[in-house]
Amino acid sequence: GEDVEQSLFLSVREGDSSVINCTYTDSSSTYLYWYKQEPGAGLQLLTYIFSNMDMKQDQRLTVLLNKKDKHLSLRIADTQTGDSAIYFCAESKWRDDKIIFGKGTRLHILP
């Protein structure tokens, strides 16, 4: 069945890089996404990657996709206090309206 797995918590020191990992089970997933949720707010799309890509970089964010292992990661360089949030991995199929979300990884920034 469809499933997206993430670890629930990650603590990182300010200035270090954060790496948030995600695994998914459906090999037919076409789009893979990272969303950010700040406390008491909705989710905000950070970035996405198409399944025929293996890397995407956008300023401090780097997304790596290992399609063989069904593993997705989000690297945040130079982690800042404003990066403290819950990060959700999500996947969807081509022409399928159902989007599957992971349970989210809470990123905590240590001073």
Place this chain on the structure above:
Amino acid sequence: DGGITQSPKYLFRKEGQNVTLSCEQNLNHDAMYWYRQDPGQGLRLIYYSQIVNDFQKGDIAEGYSVSREKKESFPLTVTSAQKNPTAFYLCASTSGGRGQLLFGSGTQLSVL
């Protein structure tokens, strides 16, 4: 400015009462969604609508109802049949780019 608006921010429900959560968008998006978020549980899809006057059940539709009479509006009613309604409810919309959802700011529903 275009966006998606949820109201109210906080809502309290008495036992046996139906309550309605509002979701409005002025982005001309075709598809709208309702998700429920419980702590540590991620997002679960309640209902979604791809076009006016049509909607489909998601994974946890029991105890909820929706309507889509206008493109801009997709209200969610939490009925008395929903025995555990306390959660954070999120509405989202998209113009069709798969998964590129725009979310509202959410409604926290609690039971009195």
